[in-house]
Amino acid sequence: MASSQAVSRWTAESLLEIVKKLPSAELEKFLAKLDEWRAEREEEELLKFIKENSQLPPEKQKRFNKLRRKLQNETITEREQQELLALWEELERRNVMRLEALIKLAKMRKVSVRELMEQLGIGENRDVF
Numbered sequence: 001m002a003s004s005q006a007v008s009r010w011t012a013e014s015l016l017e018i019v020k021k022l023p024s025a026e027l028e029k030f031l032a033k034l035d036e037w038r039a040e041r042e043e044e045e046l047l048k049f050i051k052e053n054s055q056l057p058p059e060k061q062k063r064f065n066k067l068r069r070k071l072q073n074e075t076i077t078e079r080e081q082q083e084l085l086a087l088w089e090e091l092e093r094r095n096v097m098r099l100e101a102l103i104k105l106a107k108m109r110k111v112s113v114r115e116l117m118e119q120l121g122i123g124e125n126r127d128v129f
Helices: 002-008 012-020 024-052 058-072 078-109 113-120
Strands: none
Touching: 024 078, 058 078, 078 113
């Protein structure tokens, strides 16, 4: 526990002072490792974001599916049509944000978005909704 207490007292400034004391070769190694770690962290965050925005939250998805069925069966009310439209708009916003994250991650990995989607096991499911 003593080490976790010591870690909690570290600040960006105190760590910088330690890093400043590194010899040039060690500083280069440190910076390379830091860049590698930052890229991994950013990739993890992007992957999480992509997953979170791949669909509506479960309750909204259930409602969306129910309203779509009512629309297809021509039994939907005006209020329900407005609700469905709002859910469509939310889904479209999520898709745009997801695609932006996919593009960013593809650039990081230096692959096309299609290749990235294959790597992630994300098919071209045209019936996502």
